[in-house]
Amino acid sequence: MRLLGSLFLAVLVSSQTTNIPPDPLQEVVRRLELDRYKAHIKGLAQFGDRLQGTQRNRAAIDWLEKQLRSFGYTNVVRHRFISSSGPLENIYATKTGATTPGEMYIVSAHMDGRGGGEAADDDASGCAVVLELARVLAMPDLRTNRSVRFIFWNNEEFGMDGSGTYVSERASLQGTAAEPKWLGIIQHDMMMFDHGMPPAPKQSPKADINVDYQRSSAKAADSAKLAAALQAANRSYAQDYPATVGTNMAGTDSIRFEDVVASVSVRENERVTGIVMGSNPNHHEPTDKYESYxxxxxxxxxxxxxTTLGALGQLAGITFMRGGKN
Ligand SMILES: [Zn+2]
Structure with missing residues (x-):
């Protein structure tokens, strides 16, 4: 019986090692680097709050372009638009899908800020998520089936007109040579500080990542599915902090898309019940600096x-090209 038991165990172990391949997406997610994430935040923080219309804002866009090109993107685009304060630019680069290039997910954050500090949390922390994903997905042995566009919006803080202009100019162009069909947008805005309510000096042991969609939008059902995909990816690929899904997405660029395509925001706290109630004392303050975190x-x-990279693995289809070329 004992012999039979160990034989059974041996068969079980060998079937596990031979028949169940390791999840390649775990290897993709392992390529993200915490030190680089921090360096992206510091890189944007060096330009101060990057208030729209200032030289700090323009210098930060130049810096973003340099980073994207250094990762290997040759298709960096400046999307120019006119805001109430004059001409501004969004900036983006696209990982072109290998099998379905005409369909894309948008992964975004806003590069402008306010408050006279460094806008490190709001929103260099979200831009750093987008940059780090762009860096990993540019690696030559990785491909995505569908396209992924990494967009840094301008002037979220005083009107969301970077994202608003993008939607009004391009929603009708979807599916043409000018614009791939949108499958969803994942916006990242304030990604570091969940110290509870009222906020404590340190990260709360109950800190969670808030993934919100808007229940009263035209695309609520599709957006709920996108939020669920992020929550599932969080459980599989990002166990350090859990993800909580909410239904009142507000106050960030993804609301411009909510009636057009599946739209979610990813945040440290809910906008309405957390952030505007004072969950982050650095919000829009001179203390929103790299060194404050x-x-x-x-x-x-x-x-x-x-979390977002894991979700994109399923949604956009990320695969390895062993020994292949991109
Ligand atoms: Zn923000």
Missing amino acids: AEEDFRFGFTAAK
Whole structure:
């Protein structure tokens, strides 16, 4: 009996090692680096709050372009638009899908900020998620079946007219040579600070990543599915902090898309019940600086990067090209 038991165990172990391949997406997610995530935040923070219309804002866009090109993107685009304060630019790069290039997910954050500090949390922390995903997905041995566009919106803070202009100009162009068909948008805005309510000095042991969609929007059902995909990916690929789904997405660029395509925001707290109630004392303040955040705050934002990359693995289809070329 004992012999039979160990024989059974041996068969079980060997079937596990030979028949169940390791999840390749785990290897993709492992390529994200916390130190690089932090360096992206610091890189944007060096330009101060990047208030729209300022030289700090323009210098930060130049810096973003340099990063995207250094990852290997040759298709960096400046999307120019006129805001109430004059001409501004969004900037984006696209990982072109290998099998279905005409369909794409948008992964975004807003590069402008306010408050006279460094806008490190709002929203260099979200831009750093987008940059780190762009870096990993540019690796030559990775391909996505569908396209992924990494967009850095301008002037979220005073009108969301970077994202608003993009939607009004391009929604009708979807499916043409000018614009792939949109499958969904995942916006990242304030990704580091969930210290509870009222906020404590340190990251809360109950800190969670808030994935919100808007229940009263035209695309609520599709958006709920997108939020569920992020929550599932969080459980599989990003266990450090759990994801909670909410139904009142508000106050960030993804609301411009909510009646057109599946739209979610990823955040440290709900906008309405958390952030506007004072969950982050640095919000829009001179203290929103890189040095105001601790290691566990950075790790929180990094967990959001793992979550979104894991979700894109399923949604856009990320695969390895062993020994192949891109
Ligand atoms: Zn923001």
